[in-house]
Amino acid sequence: MRTTTPRTMPTAITSITAALLAALAVLAAVILSPPYAVAAAPPTSGRCAAGELCLWEKAKFKGARHAYELADIDIESCIALPEGGSAQALANRTGRPVTAYQSAKCAETAEFNTYPGSGTWAPESPYRVRAFKVWEN
Secondary structure, three states, X not given: OOOOOOOHHHHHHHHHHHXXXXXXXXXXXXXXOOOOOOEOOOOOOOOOOOOEEEEEEEOOOEEEEEEEEHHHOOOOOOEEOOOOOOEOEEEEOOOOOEEEEOXXXXXXXXXXXXXXXXXXXXXXXXXXXXXXXXXXO
């Protein structure tokens, strides 16, 4: 017959405590993650070549697509989408951070988010994107 001695009891409590702390860490990571999570790998739809910033008129990479390359834009300048145009999905494959703005003039009084340039795919923006800026780093 096995009995619990004072020597084995602290080990059991330590193991239980470690397991609970690990579970709490995973739960906290899930709860604190942003609501508009982005995938590191490309989705099943939405064509965007390396080195491009692509914006789609509709969510889930649907509708008209506008593609921009670094060679064709001014870094850290506000680039408005064509007159009356907006986007609801984007892919940033420029290798540089890109800020997407609700305002066509890149006004920070409206909504805006910055997306890393390491291959960020956002199938649904929380607002209609009307302009963007590509940052040096």
